[in-house]
C-alpha cells in the first residue's frame with residue numbers, strides 16, 4: 001500500500017465511552033500481581049497486572065516514562081504490549097507545545113483559553129490556512145477496549161491509576177477531568193470524556209491525547225483529526241481557513257446527523273451543543289434536518305440498489321448525494337467516500353476510464369486533506385481497482 005495508508009481516514013472522536021463494569025470485585029486470591037517483565041528494556045516500571053473476571057485473560061499497565069515529554073502508559077494484554085516496541089523506538093523529535101500553552105508560543109498557531117460554559121478550549125493565534133496542521137499530539141495513555149468490560153472495576157481502576165501515576169507528567173492527564181463527567185472514578189471520568197478510538201496494531205484501544213483533548217466539539221467544525229498509525233500521533237488539520245481568535249473545534253460525532261441524532265450522540269459528554277447549526281432558528285434546523293434525512297435515505301437507497309445488482313440506479317443516487325453534500329457543508333467530510341462509491345459503480349459497469357477518474361478524485365481528496373501522502377500515481381489507483389476486483393469480481 002506504500003504511502004497511501006499512512007493516515008487513517010476512519011473517524012476518530014472522543015469516544016462514546018465503553019461501560020466500565022461496576023460489579024463486585026473478584027476474591028483476592030484471583031489477583032495475580034507483578035509477573036515477570038517480558039522485555040525490561042521497553043518499560044521503566046515493573047508492569048502491574050490483573051486478571052479478567054474468570055481469570056482467563058491477563059491485563060497489565062506498562063509504562064515508559066521517558067517516551068516523549070509526558071511518558072507513555074498502556075493498559076493492555078502482554079502480547080499487545082510486546083508488539084508495541086515499534087512505537088517506542090520511533091524517535092519523537094518534534095517540537096512539543098506545552099499542554100497548557102495559555103500565552104500562545106511562536107511555534108504553535110493556537111493557545112488554550114477559558115471559554116465560558118465550555119471549560120478550556122483552543123483558539124487560533126493567527127490565521128490558519130485550510131488543510132494546514134493546527135496541532136500535533138501523541139498518545140499518552142492507551143487502554144485496550146476489552147479491558148474495560150473484562151476486568152472488574154475494583155481491579156481496573158487500580159491499573160488505570162497506576163498507568164497515569166507512573167507517567168513523567170501525570171498532571172497532563174489528571175488535569176483533563178471534566179466537572180460534568182459522571183463517572184465515579186477520576187481516571188474513568190477522564191477517559192469517558194476525552195479518549196479517542198485508537199487501534200494499536202489491529203487491537204481496538206482508546207487513547208488520551210492530552211493536548212488535542214482540549215479542543216471542544218463543534219457540529220459545524222473548522223478542524224478535523226488525522227491519525228498516523230505508525231507513530232500513534234494525532235494531527236489536527238484545518239477544515240477551512242481559520243481566522244485569528246476563532247475557536248478551533250472538531251466534531252466528536254459522525255458528520256451528517258440530524259439535530260435529534262446529534263443531541264442523542266453527544267449525551268455521554270454531558271453538554272448541550274450550542275454551535276451555529278444547533279442554535280439556528282427552528283425553521284432552519286428543520287430544513288437542515290430534512291436535507292440530512294434525505295441524504296441518509298439516498299445513501300441507504302444507493303447501497304441497496306448497488307447490492308441488489310442495479311448499478312445504474314446506484315449511479316444516479318450517488319450523483320444526487322454528491323450534488324447535495326455542499327448545501328449541508330458535508331462535501332469535505334463525506335466527499336472522498338462518495339467519489340469512491342461512484343468509482344466502484346463505474347468499475348462494476350465495466351467503464352474503466354470513469355472508474356479510474358473517480359478513484360483518482362477520491363484519493364486526491366485524501367492527499368489534499370493530509371490523510372495520505374501524495375502524489376496520486378498509477379500505482380495508487382491500481383491498488384484501489386484491485387480491491388474492487390477482489391470485492392466485486394473482475395469486471396474488465
Ligand SMILES: C[S@@+](CC[C@H](N)C(=O)[O-])C[C@H]1O[C@@H](n2cnc3c(N)ncnc32)[C@H](O)[C@@H]1O
Nearest residue numbers: 118119120178193194213214215216217269271
Ligand atoms: C474533550 S473535552 C474538551 C476540552 C474541555 N473543554 C476542557 O476543559 O478540557 C470534552 C468536554 O468539554 C466540554 N465541551 C466540549 N465541547 C463543548 C461544547 N461545544 N459546548 C459545551 N461544552 C463542551 C464538555 O464538558 C465535554 O465533556
